[in-house]
Amino acid sequence: MRYFLRRTAFFVITLWAAVTLNFVIPRLQPGDPAEAIVGQLTGQGPVDPDQIRAVRLMLGVPDTSLLSQYWDYLGSLVRGDFGISYTYFPYPVTHMISEALPWTLVLVGVTQVLGFLIGTVLGAFAAWRRNSRFDSFVTLGSQFVGSLPFFWIALLLLYLLAFLAGWFPDSGGHAVDVTPSWSWAFAGDAIYHGILPALSILVTAPAGWIIGMRNNMVQSLGEDYTRLARAKGLSVRRVALAYGARVAILPNVTGFALALGGILGGTVLVETIFDYPGLGRLLMEAVGARDYPLMQALFLFITIGVLLANLLADFLLGVLDPRVRKEAA
C-alpha cells in the first residue's frame, strides 16, 4: 500500500510542477510578458484585437501580483477553462484539443503497443539464442535503426511510398470526401491514411525494447533459479517463458510509460510531415500562428497524459512485481 501511496504522491507533485512550469514559461521574458508577446505579434504584421485580448486573458491582468495571477491561473484550470484559441476563434482551446486527441491517441497507442510487443518478442529470442547470428543481427540492427532520426524516416517513407509508388496518401487523416463518423467506410479510410505515419514510428519503436529485453533476459537466464529449472528438467519452453522472460519483462513495463514522452515528441514531427490531424500538428500550427493559449494548453495536456500513463505503469508494476512493493515499505 505504501508503494501505491508514494507513487500517487509523486504523481501529484509532478502534476503540480508541470502546471507551474506551464505558468512560468511565458513569464520568463523580461518586462510585461503580454506586452512582449503583443510586441512580437505586431512585428509580424497587423494584429487582430482578438489576439491581444486572448493573450491578456491567458496571462491575467498585468498590474496584479504574480501570486494572484497564479491563483487565477489555478482557478481557471480547475474550472477547465483554458482560454480561447484565436486562430480558431471563437472555439475554446479545449474544443480544438478534443478534436485532435483521438487521432494522436490511436496513432500513438497502436504504434506503442505494437512496437513493445515486436521488440519484446525479438529481444527475448535474441537472448535465448545468445551470440547466435540472429542475436548479433537483431542487436546490431536495432542499435543502428534506433539511432536513426525519426523524422527523416518519415520523409523517406513519404517520398518512396506516397510520391514515387503512390501506394498511400501523402497527407491528412482521412480523405476530403469522407466525413468522420462511426462507419466502416470512415474507419477503413482513416486506417489507410494512418499506415504511413504509423510505419514511420514503428521503424524505430521496437529498437529500445529489443535491447532492454535482451539484456534483462540474458541476466535472468543466468540466475540460479533458471539453472535450477533447467536441472529439474522442465521443458525448454517453460524455462524460456516462465523463468527467463517473465522476470525480464518487468523493467520494460516502467520503460513503456517513460518512452511515451519520447514517442509523443516523435509524433509532433511525424504528424507535421504527414499533415496528420493530431495533437502534434495542432501544436506546430499553434506555434506557427503564435496562438499562445492553444500552445500552452497543448503542452499541459500532453504532459498530463504522459504523467497519467506513468502512474498507471507504476501501479501495474506494483501489482506484477512484489519486490517493488516490499522495497518501498
Added chain:
Amino acid sequence: MTVELLTKPSRVPQWLRILWANKKSRVGVVLLSVFVLTAVFAPVLAPYDPESTDFAAALPASGDHWLGTTQQGQDVFSQLIHGARTSLLVGLVAGVFSTIIALLIGMTAGYLRGWVDEFLSGLTNLALVIPVLPLMITLAAYAPVRGVWLIIFVISVTGWAYGAKIKRAQIITLRTRDYVTAAKLAGDGPMRIVFREIMPNMTSLVVVGFMGAATAAIGAEAGLEFLGLGDPTTISWGTMLYWADNGGALLTGQWPWLIAPGLALTMLVTAMTLINFGVDALSNPALREE
C-alpha cells in the same frame, strides 16, 4: 587504494587502446574523424559559398553541382559540408552542458543522500517524465531571438535527467569505498572527494553520458530546425531538411536535397553509437573483444 595509484599513469593510453581494439568503435572513431575534418576544413572542401544564391534554382544533380541546387539557387553539396559544423558544434556544446548539469545534480544527490537526494531525485524524475520535445518547442516558441545558441540552451536544460540518474546510481555504490573513507578521515571536503577522488573512477560513465547527450542533442537540433524553430538562415542539416520539405523537393524530384542531409545525420549519429560500444567495453571488461 594501491590499485588506483598503479593504474592511474597508464589510463589514457589504455583508454584509447581498448577503444581501438573494439572493431565497432574503431569504425566509429574513423567515421567521426571524417566528420570533424569535414567541419574544420569546410571552407576549403566546399566547392562554393553555401549561402551564395548565384546559381539557377532547383538544378538536378550534375558535375557542377553534385547534389543539385536549392529553390533559392544555393549549392546543396556545399551546404551539406558546412552543415557538419552546426551539428558538431551543437553536439559538443550541448553535450558538455547537459553532462555538467547531470554531474552536478547526480553527484550531489548520490553523495549527500538524505533530503537533498530526495529533492534532487524528485527533480530528476520529474525532468525524466516531462515530454522533452513539446517542452523544447514551447520554450523555443516564446524566445525573442532564435538561433543555434537558443537551441543549445533548450537542449541542455531539458536533456540532463537521464545522465543524472545514472551518475547518482553509480556514486551510491562508490561512496562507501575505502578510499572515500580515507579521504574523509584525511579531512578532504565533499567537493574534493566527489570530483577529485570519486569522479576519476567513473570516467567511462561520464564519457558514455556525454556521448549519449551529444547524440541526442544532434538529433534534437535537427528536429527543432526541421520544424522551423531555429534560425532558418543558419546552414545546418536540420534547416536544409526544413527548406527541402517546404521548397517542395519531393514534388520537383530533387531527392538528393532531401536524402543527403538525413543520411549525413544518420551516419554521424551511427558513428557516435559505434564509439559508445567501445566506451561500454571500457567500463565493463566482460564486453571487451578478445
